[in-house]
Amino acid sequence: METFRILIVDDEDDFREAIMKRLRARKMEVAGANSGPKALEMLDTEEFDVVVLDVKMPGMDGIETLRAIKQKKPLVEVIMLTGHASVESGIQGMQLGAFDYVMKPVALDDLMDKLRQAYERRVLQLEYGRKNL
Amino acid sequence: MDDSTPPPAGRQSWAGLRRQAADYGSTWLVLFLAVMLAAQVSLLWGLAAATAAGWSFLTVQRLRRERARADQAKCLVDEQLLQSQKLAALGKLSAGLAHEINNPLAIIRQEAEWLLFLCRQSDPLDMTEAISGLRQILKQVDRSREITTNLLNFARRQQPVIQAVDLNRLVADMVRLVAKEVEQRRISVITQAPPDLPVIKSDGPLLRQVILNLLNNAIQAIEQDGTITVVVQRAEPDAVLIQIKDTGCGISKEHLPHIFDPFFTTKPQGKGTGLGLSICHGIIERLGGTISVASEAGKGSTFTVKLPISLTPKEI
Numbered sequence: 517m518e519t520f521r522i523l524i525v526d527d528e529d530d531f532r533e534a535i536m537k538r539l540r541a542r543k544m545e546v547a548g549a550n551s552g553p554k555a556l557e558m559l560d561t562e563e564f565d566v567v568v569l570d571v572k573m574p575g576m577d578g579i580e581t582l583r584a585i586k587q588k589k590p591l592v593e594v595i596m597l598t599g600h601a602s603v604e605s606g607i608q609g610m611q612l613g614a615f616d617y618v619m620k621p622v623a624l625d626d627l628m629d630k631l632r633q634a635y636e637r638r639v640l641q642l643e644y645g646r647k648n649l
Numbered sequence: 650m651d652d653s654t655p656p657p658a659g660r661q662s663w664a665g666l667r668r669q670a671a672d673y674g675s676t677w678l679v680l681f682l683a684v685m686l687a688a689q690v691s692l693l694w695g696l697a698a699a700t701a702a703g704w705s706f707l708t709v710q711r712l713r714r715e716r717a718r719a720d721q722a723k724c725l726v727d728e729q730l731l732q733s734q735k736l737a738a739l740g741k742l743s744a745g746l747a748h749e750i751n752n753p754l755a756i757i758r759q760e761a762e763w764l765l766f767l768c769r770q771s772d773p774l775d776m777t778e779a780i781s782g783l784r785q786i787l788k789q790v791d792r793s794r795e796i797t798t799n800l801l802n803f804a805r806r807q808q809p810v811i812q813a814v815d816l817n818r819l820v821a822d823m824v825r826l827v828a829k830e831v832e833q834r835r836i837s838v839i840t841q842a843p844p845d846l847p848v849i850k851s852d853g854p855l856l857r858q859v860i861l862n863l864l865n866n867a868i869q870a871i872e873q874d875g876t877i878t879v880v881v882q883r884a885e886p887d888a889v890l891i892q893i894k895d896t897g898c899g900i901s902k903e904h905l906p907h908i909f910d911p912f913f914t915t916k917p918q919g920k921g922t923g924l925g926l927s928i929c930h931g932i933i934e935r936l937g938g939t940i941s942v943a944s945e946a947g948k949g950s951t952f953t954v955k956l957p958i959s960l961t962p963k964e965i
Contacts, residue, residue, distance in 0.1 A: 598826075600829060601825065601826045601827065601828055601829045601830070602829075602830075603826065603827050603830045603861070603864075603865050603868070606823075606826045606827075606861055607858075607861055607862060607865060607925075610854065610857050610858040610861055611858060611928075613854070614854065615853070615854050616822070616853070616854065616857065617822065617826055617857075619825060619826070633812060633853065636812060637810050637812055637853075637854075640810050640811075640812070641810060
């Protein structure tokens with residue numbers, strides 16, 4: 517299967533490292549960021565296809581980070597990660613262009629499916645951009 | 650009759666009578682005055698009440714007129730605000746775009762001028778210099794192309810991206826996202842989805858937005874204690890139906906025709922933007938489907954979304 521670049525953004529080190537390890541085991545290219553600003557900085561210098569973004573983070577939260585990512589790189593797909601389901605943040609996130617929501621604890625197969633779909637969406641959009649030039 | 654003649658009634662003297670008469674008189678006077686005073690007071694009160702009523706009537710009329718004027722003005726201001734926001738966004742976009750493209754253009758021009766100078770000056774052309782100049786030009790052209798790609802993609806973002814969507818799973822995911830909220834409000838959610846539903850071709854993120862919005866509306870309509878029923882089913886040869894039914898407050902007859910209008914809301918100011926359902930309507934239309942509502946005030950509402958099984962991608 518095609519590999520693509522994934523950025524995991526979560527302030528909980530243990531969780532982030534664990535999920536990165538498991539995705540790497542599935543031959544994914546994964547990087548991690550422990551905060552929204554750090555993620556934005558990394559997006560400036562590196563190429564990522566899909567961002568997995570925790571909703572609840574101290575300082576700049578997931579929704580704010582999502583907004584900034586979509587302004588900076590509208591074609592990077594973002595999957596929101598949430599520990600406790602909140603309808604309001606769900607609606608906000610979807611409206612801001614999130615690809616999907618994944619609830620913690622994460623079933624890896626489920627996340628992999630969503631990552632693939634998000635990547636496919638990005639490829640479709642990039643192709644469209646190329647065709648129209 | 651002389652002065653000593655006793656009065657027929659009682660045994661009072663004339664003087665006494667006169668005193669009495671005077672007393673009576675004064676009593677009458679007092680009574681008269683009292684009545685007059687009372688009359689005047691009541692007249693005053695009446696007048697005051699009438700004035701107040703008239704004044705308040707006029708005030709109500711004036712307030713109504715002022716409110717109508719204010720509403721009109723507000724509409725105008727809202728429209729102007731929207732317009733100016735659009736213009737501001739457009740201005741910002743243009744400025745950003747001009748800046749982004751002017752930079753590579755400046756470099757291209759500089760390199761081209763340098764190449765022209767080299768061609769004119771040195772008889773045997775300095776090839777390494779020329780090649781480096783041409784490379785720089787190519788690089789800057791690519792950079793500009795990336796900018797226009799991004800811009801096109803930005804426009805494209807408003808358009809659906811067609812992918813395979815497992816509707817049952819999508820609905821289950823969104824139900825899970827509202828699970829905590831419904832639990833707190835003692836609302837039960839029943840999902841009926843056939844396991845053999847075909848995978849549809851549509852825009853997943855946009856559909857998620859619609860389902861989540863409809864679920865949220867159902868929760869708001871119920872508030873506490875009730876049932877939300879979500880039914881997914883195959884319809885006609887090439888369509889699927891998603892129904893979200895709630896046992897909530899329902900929608901009154903006069904509100905029903907406006908329910909998908911932008912900015913229409915029955916919630917108190919600041920509680921709802923009145924955009925949720927109009928956004929849903931817009932999305933479903935773009936996905937080639939329809940959204941409709943059936944409702945009875947006090948009994949509940951049913952929103953029905955009908956989607957084509959396969960949506961072919963459209964060009965901008």
